[in-house]
Amino acid sequence: MALSFMEGNEAVARGAMAAGCSFFAGYPITPATTVFANMLKLLPPKGGVCIQGEDEIASMGYCIGASMAGKKVLTATSGPGISLYSEQLSFALGSEIPMVIVDVQRLGPSTGSATRGADSDIQFLRWGNTGGVPVIVLVPKDAKDCYELTVHAFNYAEEFRCPVFIASNKEIGMTKESVDLDAITLPPLVDRKLFTGETYVPFEADADKAPDFLPIGGKTLVRQTSSTHGPDGYITIDPEVISASQERLQNKILAAEDRITLFEENHRENADTLVISYGVTSRAVEDACASLEKKGTQVSSLSLKTLWPVPEKLLKEKAKAYKRILVIEMNLGQYVNEIRRVLADKKLDFYGQMDGTLIAPGKIMEVIDNE
Amino acid sequence: MSSLLNTSRPPVFCPGCTHDRITKELDKALVKMGIPADKTVIVTDIGCSGLFDTFFNVHALHGLHGRALTYASGLKLADPELNVIVTMGDGGLGIGGAHVLSSCRKNLDITLIILNNFNFGMTGGQYSATTPSDAIAGSEFLNQAEIPIDICEVAQSAGATWIGRYSGHDADLSDHFVTAMQHKGFSMVETLGMCTGRYTKRNKLNVAAIDAMIEEMPSKNGVVEKNQRPEYGERYRAIASEKTVYPEAVTVEQQVILENPKRDDIVILGSAGMRIVTAGDIVCFAGMVAGLNASMKNDYNITVLRGQSVSELILSPEKIGYAGLETPSIVLALSDEGVQRRKKIFPKLGPDTLVVKEASVTIPETAAEVVTVDYKALKIKRHDWALASLGFLAKRGRGITEEMLIPALKARFNEKVFGMAMETVNKTLKG
Numbered sequence: 053m054a055l056s057f058m059e060g061n062e063a064v065a066r067g068a069m070a071a072g073c074s075f076f077a078g079y080p081i082t083p084a085t086t087v088f089a090n091m092l093k094l095l096p097p098k099g100g101v102c103i104q105g106e107d108e109i110a111s112m113g114y115c116i117g118a119s120m121a122g123k124k125v126l127t128a129t130s131g132p133g134i135s136l137y138s139e140q141l142s143f144a145l146g147s148e149i150p151m152v153i154v155d156v157q158r159l160g161p162s163t164g165s166a167t168r169g170a171d172s173d174i175q176f177l178r179w180g181n182t183g184g185v186p187v188i189v190l191v192p193k194d195a196k197d198c199y200e201l202t203v204h205a206f207n208y209a210e211e212f213r214c215p216v217f218i219a220s221n222k223e224i225g226m227t228k229e230s231v232d233l234d235a236i237t238l239p240p241l242v243d244r245k246l247f248t249g250e251t252y253v254p255f256e257a258d259a260d261k262a263p264d265f266l267p268i269g270g271k272t273l274v275r276q277t278s279s280t281h282g283p284d285g286y287i288t289i290d291p292e293v294i295s296a297s298q299e300r301l302q303n304k305i306l307a308a309e310d311r312i313t314l315f316e317e318n319h320r321e322n323a324d325t326l327v328i329s330y331g332v333t334s335r336a337v338e339d340a341c342a343s344l345e346k347k348g349t350q351v352s353s354l355s356l357k358t359l360w361p362v363p364e365k366l367l368k369e370k371a372k373a374y375k376r377i378l379v380i381e382m383n384l385g386q387y388v389n390e391i392r393r394v395l396a397d398k399k400l401d402f403y404g405q406m407d408g409t410l411i412a413p414g415k416i417m418e419v420i421d422n423e
Numbered sequence: 424m425s426s427l428l429n430t431s432r433p434p435v436f437c438p439g440c441t442h443d444r445i446t447k448e449l450d451k452a453l454v455k456m457g458i459p460a461d462k463t464v465i466v467t468d469i470g471c472s473g474l475f476d477t478f479f480n481v482h483a484l485h486g487l488h489g490r491a492l493t494y495a496s497g498l499k500l501a502d503p504e505l506n507v508i509v510t511m512g513d514g515g516l517g518i519g520g521a522h523v524l525s526s527c528r529k530n531l532d533i534t535l536i537i538l539n540n541f542n543f544g545m546t547g548g549q550y551s552a553t554t555p556s557d558a559i560a561g562s563e564f565l566n567q568a569e570i571p572i573d574i575c576e577v578a579q580s581a582g583a584t585w586i587g588r589y590s591g592h593d594a595d596l597s598d599h600f601v602t603a604m605q606h607k608g609f610s611m612v613e614t615l616g617m618c619t620g621r622y623t624k625r626n627k628l629n630v631a632a633i634d635a636m637i638e639e640m641p642s643k644n645g646v647v648e649k650n651q652r653p654e655y656g657e658r659y660r661a662i663a664s665e666k667t668v669y670p671e672a673v674t675v676e677q678q679v680i681l682e683n684p685k686r687d688d689i690v691i692l693g694s695a696g697m698r699i700v701t702a703g704d705i706v707c708f709a710g711m712v713a714g715l716n717a718s719m720k721n722d723y724n725i726t727v728l729r730g731q732s733v734s735e736l737i738l739s740p741e742k743i744g745y746a747g748l749e750t751p752s753i754v755l756a757l758s759d760e761g762v763q764r765r766k767k768i769f770p771k772l773g774p775d776t777l778v779v780k781e782a783s784v785t786i787p788e789t790a791a792e793v794v795t796v797d798y799k800a801l802k803i804k805r806h807d808w809a810l811a812s813l814g815f816l817a818k819r820g821r822g823i824t825e826e827m828l829i830p831a832l833k834a835r836f837n838e839k840v841f842g843m844a845m846e847t848v849n850k851t852l853k854g
Binding site (some may be wrong): 054055056058059062066077082093094096098101103105106107109110111112114115116117118119120121122123139142143166167223226227228229230233267268269270271272273274275276277278279285286287296333335336338339342372409410412413414 | 432460461462464468476477480481482484485486487490492493494495496497498499500501502504505521522524525580659663664666667668669670672673674675676677704707708710713715716717718719720721722724725743744745746747749806
């Protein structure tokens with residue numbers, strides 16, 4: 053067995069290559085820069101294109117253009133860059149342009165701390181678009197996840213024709229780890245469905261599906277627009293047409309909740325507490341639960357890998373057997389609001405920390421003990 | 424083919440608007456060039472110029488204000504065969520200035536047509552980046568306190584390879600468009616025109632006045648000789664095609680079987696320039712040589728040549744969870760800055776922890792086993808202290824052994840650097 057040694061950001065880049073990504077545009081920002089640096093090494097030998105935009109807005113624009121030409125595209129940034137991505141993100145969401153966006157989160161607000169980790173952007177990613185269109189957000193806990201989830205992200209982006217986020221964290225992106233890439237079974241690759249019929253109507257689709265794709269530059273003329281459009285891609289003010297397409301944008305994601313739900317769990321017999329966490333924090337949670345087990349206390353854990361759409365069914369099912377739910381987050385309480393909403397009838401405790409440091413297993417054990 | 428105009432969606436401009444004429448001239452130009460509709464895309468943004476994409480039977484992408492050039496660049500890079508035409512008003516020019524500059528510098532084969540009509544027509548005639556200071560615009564007095572931009576002059580200094588400034592009523596406008604589109608590289612056509620719905624209602628502007636304005640401004644009519652250079656896409660692909668070696672992930676084979684593999688949490692406390700991260704890499708490689716899992720978490724400033732450099736390493740036969748260190752088993756204290764950064768750990772250490780301290784470094788009180796090494800006396804330079812410490816650890820069999828360390832150095836360095844590294848390591852390993 054040969055182990056690879058890489059940081060999460062390199063694993064994202066390698067995952068993107070495995071997924072068939074052929075275009076990257078980005079702008080340097082700590083702690084996401086090395087995704088870009090890796091893509092710049094990986095894409096050219098495979099005939100792909102890797103570009104540094106003049107800013108984050110441009111980088112997203114380049115990705116939108118390349119995606120509409122049919123490429124699988126990736127970009128990477130951190131919180132301040134996500135702010136700048138916002139208007140283009142709304143375009144990509146509303147106009148169903150596939151892409152994968154890596155947010156290597158750092159401590160916010162604003163410029164915050166470039167080299168300090170936090171899960172700062174969990175609600176921002178969900179609501180950082182005009183129109184409130186649902187998004188898909190996957191969250192890795194280690195380098196292995198970065199590799200694997202990036203492939204899932206591309207698959208979802210292609211199938212649902214939308215931007216998909218990887219909510220990484222400085223503490224994963226810039227932490228190097230040994231990882232056995234050969235032991236990872238990747239999902240089969242998905243490509244956006246190409247239109248094969250007679251007359252192409254660019255945004256015509258079933259009520260809970262994405263429309264078939266044709267690239268700009270192909271034989272059939274394609275219209276793409278950021279403005280409110282009907283199936284034909286022209287501006288519309290017809291309330292029925294508008295409402296049908298708004299609902300479709302929502303339904304195509306929400307109706308697929310089950311399939312998009314990714315998670316890991318460690319169920320321990322006779323445990324009455326379930327600790328729910330995500331990202332790098334779930335590693336400390338697992339350490340804490342393992343230490344408690346050695347001391348004779350059984351505590352179960354659930355590590356979410358899909359944050360949006362909220363895996364409501366999974367949460368309800370997994371929480372059922374427990375008296376107490378404990379949510380731990382590397383912020384002052386963002387995702388806990390979703391869990392509280394879904395598990396309204398449960399006793400729910402929360403611990404959040406946002407000081408630029410990882411939450412230590414010892415702290416989590418203390419929180420578990422202090423019921 | 425007599426026209427690419429979309430007969431089902433005729434232009435809807437105000438009567439007398441120059442945009443209407445420019446639409447027809449662009450159509451004439453496309454017909455003259457005979458370029459295929461399915462290999463042509465019109466990219467637009469917001470405002471009246473943003474209506475252009477709907478009037479033509481070609482591919483169309485309509486996006487956000489000022490960002491049209493960003494989509495156009497992505498399209499052109501992804502599909503170099505595409506003819507990419509961008510229309511933008513003076514509004515998009517102002518809001519997307521950075522993209523205009525970048526397009527001039529990059530020189531991708533895109534044609535930008537700026538429809539300058541001196542104000543924001545759609546939102547009520549507010550002043551734009553090109554509104555004259557003495558004009559009456561919809562932003563009260565604000566334009567009086569600024570001067571308009573000459574985008575052609577800006578484009579020239581930004582490196583545009585083809586620039587033309589013409590009246591929207593120029594009899595030869597379609598020919599100018601053809602020349603611009605035929606240019607291999609970024610071409611920018613600024614057209615000056617009348618916004619009859621807003622601007623000309625309160626300002627004296629007509630065809631003759633536009634001609635006079637153009638006469639007064641620096642002449643721009645085609646190729647900018649001093650800026651000539653290869654088209655960006657071709658240049659990019661030529662350079663990129665030389666990068667033929669795909670860098671596979673670095674892997675380390677297990678070469679050593681440890682009798683008693685155990686977990687070690689190692690922290691190296693140093694400063695920028697001491698090659699702390701490289702030493703951390705080597706420790707992790709050494710662990711992987713012995714089939715251990717490894718993780719490395721670094722802490723250094725954004726200004727990488729100053730300040731502390733701390734590397735936290737875990738070697739473990741088990742899967743590594745939390746990658747921070749609660750209580751290290753080995754501490755390498757190599758600089759006061761690094762020690763200060765983690766001073767809180769020292770009082771928590773027990774006698775099982777080994778602290779290797781350079782003679783010049785001061786550490787807080789601790790119950791750990793402290794060994795002082797005088798690297799200066801060993802004639803080891805400061806930037807090699809971290810590396811030398813690894814030899815010291817290997818000699819004692821703490822965290823790593825000699826048979827783990829040497830393959831790790833081989834894996835991390837090329838032959839020449841490996842030789843130099845071994846010289847350093849031997850001073851502590853054999854000394």
